Amino acid sequence: MSRTHIPVLGAGASILMLATACGGGGGAADEANGEVNILGYAAAFEDNYTAAVLDAFEEETGITANFVPAQNSAEMLGQLRSESGNPTIDVVIMDTSVANTAIAEGLLAELDPAEVPNVENVVEMGQNPDGYGPAVTFDNLTIIYNTESVTEPPASFSDLWEVPDNSVAIPAPPDIQGIALTVLTADEIGADYQQDIQPAIDRLAELAPKVQTWDPQPDSYQLVTNDSAQYAIAWNARSQFFSDESGGTLGAVSPEDGIAFQVNTINAIENSPNPEAATQFIDYALSPEAQEAFAAQMFYAPTISNVELPAEVAERVSSPEDPSIVEIDWAWMADERDGWTELWRRHVIGG
Amino acid sequence: MSAAKTTQGTPGAAPGDTSRPAPLLPGRGNRSRTRWELLALLIPGLIGLLLAFILPVLAMFRMSLNEHGTAGALVETISIASYQAVLSDPFYWQVIWNTLVMGFGCALAAVVLSYPLALFLVRTTSKWKGVLIALAIAPLLTSAVARTFGWIAILGDQGMINSVLLALGVVETPLRMNNNMFGSTVALVEILMPYSILAMISGFGRLNPALEEAAGSLGASKFKVFTKVTLPLTLPGIFTGFLLVFVLAISAFVTPRLMGGGRVFILATEIYNEATQTLNWPLASALAMILLVVFGLFILLYQRAVKRIDQG
């Protein structure tokens, strides 16, 4: 008989390789005024950040700024790890918890406060205690809903426990939206998330019947816009942005019961090819005009105190001075994420 | 002769008859020369295999021996901590179990559904045979992602099936057919069926219409012909189809990810999460190595089974 031999590829291996291999380097050095390569989030972030910050920076300094896109912070870390001996990237904008990992691995460089004077304008919450790059954007967890099929918009996270079954999309841990929701839930029932998270987990378990998917695909914004899910938890900046893009079909709520911040830091790469241009860019990114421009463009909250947003922008972003902010220790969280993920699977999601 | 004339086989050829391929070049000592030439022909493939498979797997194995330090930092070391972490955690045993159950479920369903199709395609004397075979495997022309979204459109809460059921009043709330193991499995079965059909068609070589006719002429009813002749003779094809779908299913990522709703925990999705969310590369690599071992075990079992069929 004819025996068919099957070549078996290690699927696991290919997934890992895909996760690390993507993302190209910046171009060759532009000799005239120098260049700087900035690694950051792809798609909407890339487009808006280029328009609001990179273009203005180029105009002001004559330095060519190249945006190198990546799908998420983990992919950025993968790229930094893979070229740690010979980096092509100068600046990275990534989630603070992943930045902590990169710092621990020695991939990022400390900043000299004298060369980056704008760092001192960053609010307390956004400072790095060890002198590494500070926060460059703040974002916060919101609820989004479909304005056409939902007649009574939710006002707070606790309202999600009252919505119809099978109508909510929640990105569960290890996604940090799920982590942030857990912290907010603990806060709401008066528990300290660093002491005992079980009460919050029990409360979240009651939410399970309402949840349609714990892994919104392709993302929460699309599911809600096309009414596959009626509610979701999401990040404010994209929610505001897609609310405009969808012509109002997607509605974003600033929840009354607590604000959880997601922090993107801006960091210089250790041994980067263009260190001067890198510091120049970081300083510019923390300037009032850059912070205001990006806030107006995509509703990320500024991280500096010396900026005044126009009213129509200010009402759609959360201020780091807001009293209802629930602070999250993302450095502490980095080591707890696996444990929380497992608690979610056991007690919240189920089989 | 009539169109129904039986195909002419070569039953006289004993297994030992299959002679060696003729030497490529005449002349003295051509046997050893031929061997070297054959080896030389293999070199491009071997280099490709080395670069694209063996080295990455070795790198992955090396990675699995590292440790996951505080703040997610990668610690270069030689340690089996990640394997210990996986194998001592009942959750990961559950994940391995889920993966195997899904693989078996998909393989079984795909084989059961593909078998009649493959049998028909092998037997048909229609002049459209080529077109029919092409149609059966045409879904491969569409990406698995597109077909997965197609299934979301069918199985979703506002999908085709639920819309019909709701409209007919059969159900009051939509059935949950998406965002769980059920939806992932259904979509995966359909996505993998062309592979099992192809594997079966190529594995049905021993099936000859004359054998079934002979069984019939000897008094076997249609059912007996199937159980005594057709089924045993197509068993190797069934095994191949089963194995192919099984390995593709246990390594499938896109469909369980898009249709699992975060409720399907299998090795591929866990590897992805550990690699890209938790950033625990050593653990992700250890899981990938375990998946490789599972592959290897099943291929070993398959070859045993096929050998047994061939002999017994």
Add this chain to the structure above:
Amino acid sequence: MSSAQAHLELRGLNKTYPNTESPAVDSIDLNVAEGELVALLGPSGCGKTTTLRMVAGLLDPSAGEIVVNGKDLVGTPVHKRGMGMVFQSYALFPHMTVAENVGFGLQMRKLPRKEVKDRVQEALAMVQLDHLAQRRPAALSGGQQQRVALARALVVEPTLLLLDEPLSNLDAKLREAMRREIKQIQQRLGTTTLFVTHDQDEALDMADKIAIMHNGVIAQYAPPEEIFDRPATRFVATFVGKANFIEATEVVGRGGGRYRVSSDLLGTLEVEGVEGIEAAEDAALVVRPHRLGVRRRGESSAPQIGGEIVPGGPVVPGRVVDSAYTGNVRSLVVDVPDGQQIMIDELTVRDRALAIGDEVEIAFDPDDAFLVGSR
């Protein structure tokens, strides 16, 4: 092993495939007596295998009846017909041993295990393969596989034995041995047998009667000698054996299948022929090449004829244009006066050979000529 002797009759059996203009089998009638071995002989596409498959139940007829022992079997499924069939490819089950192959039909008949075992043993002994009972078909030679297929078909004591080109996959030597073996077993068991072949030697050697099929109809159904000596049509004459055709210019019936036939080449002769020929148009004399005598012109020795020379028979001059030597026969092609070529098969004689270019004389015996008509 024994056999209940059966009588087979085909009545108006027809098979027309969809989307074809002419039927593959065109309303044929055939009567096979108890214990007879009948060969269906014809070229590819003549409908012989289609006929056999309809009898076996592997193919549904478009019209007509298949009557075995007075009962019409059309509509009876293959597995209930109780016939034994040997396929061209033998169709041995590759996943079963020789014994399991032979026992398959008995198992389907739900016979007790002991009886199955005994009868398998007996059937294998009949074909002298009892020592190979535990082998698999792939480990057997072609001839051995053929015998297993025969044993498997016969062990169920079939009403009819059907053989579909059973010897075509064997080499020439083995084929002749198997012919005798099949014939002997068939005669011993007395199983009524229908046998499909395209090989005239096989049919002439083995069959009690031969049905020559051509374009879906039976051109002639007769014992081998009659087929050869008294072909019903030009097709039969050419298909079985070699034939010279000498076109008739005038035919006068004399009654009782005798005719007075004139031709340009031979003048006027009185010969036997197919009954009912009325006109010379398309009628021709059939003369077998080995029944002709030939001598070098001017030689006094008698021409070498199958029999002895008939005084007063026609003698035709000619010239050898081709000569092929095959050991015991030399095949000559001779140009004769009316522009025709005559084939002559001459038994070889030591030290006497005609060569290309030799002027010769050909002698005809009128009794060896047979008149066939337009059909």
